Structure formats: C-alpha cells, structure tokens
Amino acid sequence: MKRRGILFMAAGLAASLGTGLWFSASSAEEAPRLVAPPTLDSRPSAASETAVLAGGCFWGVQGVFQHVKGVTSAVSGYAGGTADTARYETVSTGSTGHAEAVRIRFDPRLISYGRILQIYFSVAHDPTQLNRQGPDSGTQYRSQIFTTSAEQARIAAAYVSQLDGAKTFARPIATRIAPLRGFFSAEAYHQDYLTRHPTQPYIAINDLPKVAALQQLFPTVYRSDPVLVAGR
Template identity: 55%
Template sequence: MKAFPCSLVFLACGLAVAAPVLESRSTAAPQRAAVQVPAPLHDSPNPAGSETAVIAGGCFWGIQGVYQHVKGVRSAVSGYSGGDRTNASYAAVASGRTGHAEAVRITFDPAQVSYGKLLQIFFTVAADPTTRDFQGPDHGTQYRTAIFPQSPRQQEIARRYIDQLAAAGVWKRPIVTRIEPFKGFYPAEAYHQDFLTLHPDSAYIRANDQPKIAALKRAFPALYRSTPVLVRP
C-alpha cells in the first residue's frame, strides 16, 4: 500500500482535501462525554466455532482499527453494506446516494468474545449512536451508525440491547443507530484496509481514531490486544 505524500490529495474518509490544508485545521471529532455503557442483558451464547458481524459507525478506518485490537476477532475488513454490488465503490459511496454505509465485517470466535460484547464495544468506544448520518467530521448517509444482523439471533440481541440502552438513558439524546436488513457486504478497496495501522501519524487518524484505541484499552482491558489482526499481515 502506497503512503500518501503531502503533495497528493489526502483521503479523509469521504472528504478529499489537500494534505497541508487538513494539517492546518482541526480534524478532531467533537469530544464525547464519558458514558458508562452496560453490558447487554440479553446475549445468548453461540456454540458455533465462528461468527460474523457487520457494523457501521462512520469512517470505517476507525471501526476496523478498534475491532482489530479485540481478542477473539479473527478478521475485520472495511467495506460497504446497505446497497447493491453494482455501485459498491468508494467513489460512488462517497456521494451518499447509493444506500451504502461504510461498514466493517468482523469474523470472531464466539467462545472468546460474544456478539453482544462486540455491540457493547461499539456503543462504548467506536461510535456515537446519537448523531444521525454523521460521525465527527464526516457527514452523509454513508456515515450513519447501523447494525446489519446476520441471523435472527443477532437481530434479537441488537434490538433488545438498543431498547435496554434507551430505557437506561445512557445518552441525553435519542439513539439513532439503525438495525437494517443485510443485503450484502462488499470489501473496500485495498488502500482502505488496515489504514489506521499503516498510517498512524496521519492527522485524521491521530485526531479521530487513535483516541478510540486508547478508550478500548481503558474500558475493556481484558479484551484488548496490542498487536492488531490485519487484513494483510
């Protein structure tokens, strides 16, 4: 994967701007108040040896990076979900008119980390579930928070968990994270994969995504692993 030199256009997840301009202005996401997100009360075990989750929470660089640092996760792939295969490309999805969300497909060992725990991590450190169609500096329907259940069991766990968090009043604003039908997952272009690990010093990653990794380590120390599982090891 070729690094992006300063003389080239820097791709800030959906926002194309010259790198010097990006460096000269704030790229930080609004600071979220610290919240205590309880574990799901309904989190039925899965006896299978492997399970898959598809989750969207803004720019997929950060979401992928978070789950690559979770023990029990075997792979986390950036991609597009919610739309059709025919226009599942970065150039098309960036328009906000394809129906896709930037998403991550997570393959994990349910004996080590449960689906409900992955959702708890999502709501705790990965995304703000109260902002509609944007996360931090990224705006558009492609940056919505969404859960794409892979089974009726996952659908039930996600629905009950969102209801639980809403009833508990964890956030002052309503939860707008959607539970959407799964239409397919389409991996993103190679240069998007492992972006957080490959470009840890980019202004966007430092401001918006490195804090998520630090928060994961603080909030879930037993599940945190320092060496990420990469798409291209």
C-alpha cells in the first residue's frame, strides 16, 4: 500500500478515536505565521511570471496558491529530475531527484514574486523540515525553490538569508534554491485535489488549515474561489 493510503487510514482511525495521535508525527513543525516580507523584491516587467515551489505534498501547496489573488494558474507536478521518471509511482520511490512541486503562474502587476515567497514561507509549508513535511518523508517532499531567472535566484537567496538572520524560525531554513531545469505536470487525479476532496482526512488535517491560515494572515490577497486546473 502506498504511504498516503496508510496515512489516510491512520488519520481516519485517529479522528474516530479522538486521540490526536495523527498530530504526533508533525508536533515539531513550525506553525503558520506571518513572516516579514522580503526586503529585496521584483518589479513588474511582464504580464505573466512563473514560480516553481516545492514544499511537501503538492496537494496542499497547490491548494494554497489557488486561493491567492493574482495567481492565474497553479499546477501540481514534478521538478528536479528528468522527464522519463516524472511519474507518481516512480517519484514516490525518492530516487528520481524529483520533488513534488507546483508551477505557479501569476500577474506580477497584482502580486510580486517576493509576496509569493512570503506566502510560501508563512503558510504553504514548514521550511525548516529537511526532506519531509508533516507525515510525509523522503527527498521528494523537500523544500525547494526552483528559480526561473537570475532575478528570482537573487530574491530567493536574499530572502532566506534575511529570515535566517532574523531567526524567524526556531531552526535554520532547509529550503534549497536551484535553477529550474524542467517542470512536468502530475497526473490528472492529483490536480485540484484539495478542492475535490476537502473531507478526506489527510486534506482536512494537513492542508485545509494552510488555506485557513492564508485567509487569516493574508486577507488582502485571499480569494475564496480557487483558480482550478480543470477550469483552464
């Protein structure tokens, strides 16, 4: 049985028993918080820009950014490996170099790259976790920023240094930064997963709180109606 299938069962059991056992696996995680915006940010120079971010299971990361104003598309997929291994069954082995990632297309006239990163570090995931997020572990769940330009690389590196220097988190940031070599869309059944399965225990416990945190901490950029892959 796949790891997430086991986790769904464990989540359901914990919920039915009311024991809170599900939360013990991620008790060391940093809670969502509003971190400081980057001091170095981009200026709009085009009508569209792309960010590719990895932060654990792509279901939650996609779900968060689908609720952000200015985001025109958020697609779950794989980055860091090659096209021939960009399949869920293969990526799940942790041996492909891929991370579960989300390609975010946004209008920089409405939201900046720095703001995208602020949301990423604040609510989309815990950037101090190394090769894991919550109940999921393996290199495919690593925290990584795949940059699409030299400017993005400068902004991302400066922001990580800024947050670490300010000791924003209790532990050092584990997020990697590397140029994007290719992004490969995930299978159709992974797209819009949070929206299509809001009552699934894994989603309800691990991912819906991220969307709630986005609404609470970033009310000016939160959109109630998500921009869906199925609606492109």
